[in-house]
Amino acid sequence: MRRMAKDRTILILGCLAAVLLLATGGLWLSRGEADAFAPCRKGLEAGGLDGLGAPFTLTDQNGARVTDRQVLAGPALLYFGYTYCPDVCPMDSARNAEAVAILDQRGMRLTPVFITVDPKRDTPEVLRDFTGAMHERMIGLTGSPAEIDAVAKAWRNYYRLNDQEDPENYLVDHMTNSYLVMPGAGTVGVFDRELSAPELAERAACFIDAASIAGI
Structure with missing residues (x-):
C-alpha cells in the first residue's frame, strides 16, 4: 500500500512538473514572439x-x-x-x-x-x-x-x-x-x-x- 501511495505521489508530481514546464515554456515562447518587434517600436508600448x-x-x-x-x-x-x-x-x-x-x-x-x-x-x-x-x-x-x-x-x-x-x-x-x-x-x-x-x-x-x- 505504501509503495502504491508513493508511486501515485511520484506520478502526480511528475504530471505537475510537466504542466509547469509546458506553462513556462509557452510563456517564454509567447514573450519571445511578442518581443519580435521590440527593436522597431521606438518606445511604443x-x-x-x-x-x-x-x-x-x-x-x-x-x-x-x-x-x-x-x-x-x-x-x-x-x-x-x-x-x-x-x-x-x-x-x-x-x-x-x-x-x-x-x-x-x-x-x-x-x-x-x-x-x-x-x-x-x-x-x-x-x-x-x-x-x-x-x-x-x-x-x-x-x-x-x-x-x-x-x-x-x-x-x-x-x-x-x-x-x-x-x-x-x-x-x-x-x-x-x-x-x-x-x-x-x-x-x-x-x-x-x-x-x-x-x-x-x-x-x-x-x-x-x-x-x-x-x-x-
Whole structure:
C-alpha cells in the first residue's frame, strides 16, 4: 500500500512538473514572439496596440466587396481620411505612397490602404481617381456609414462629419495616424504624420524585416 501511495505521489508530481514546464515554456515562447518587434517600436508600448483592428467587409475602388483577409494579405499601411479633405489627407496619402515607393526600391512590398471616413461622398469612382493618383497599388475602401463606423472604431480612429449646416460641402474631423498591419501579427505600429516618407519607410522596413526573421 505504501509503495502504491508513493508511486501515485511520484506520478502526480511528475504530471505537475510537466504542466509547469509546458506553462513556462509557452510563456517564454509567447514573450519571445511578442518581443519580435521590440527593436522597431521606438518606445511604443506593444500592449497599447492590443485589440486594434477587426475583420471587415468593405467596397473597394473598383466596386468589389472585399474582406480584411484580401486587403491585408501582406504588409499594409492603413490610413483613414476623405478625398474632399483640402490638405491633410492628400499630403499624408502622398507621404505614405512615397514611403511605399522607397520600400519597393528595397525589394519590400507594402500595400497602402485608404479607408474613407466620408462614405456619402467617397464613392468607389471617386476613390479610384484619388488612389490612382497616389500609387498604383493603393487600395481605396468605402462602405455604408455603419460599416465605416465599425472599422474606424476597430482601429480606435475618431472622426466626425461637420455636415449640419451644409450637407454637400463640409469638412470631417478625423485622426491622422497611419497603421502598419502585418499578416499573422495584426497592427504592429502606429505612425503619426510628423514622420517624413524616408523615416516612415525606415520604420516600416524594420517591422517587415523583424517579421521575416521571426517567421511571422
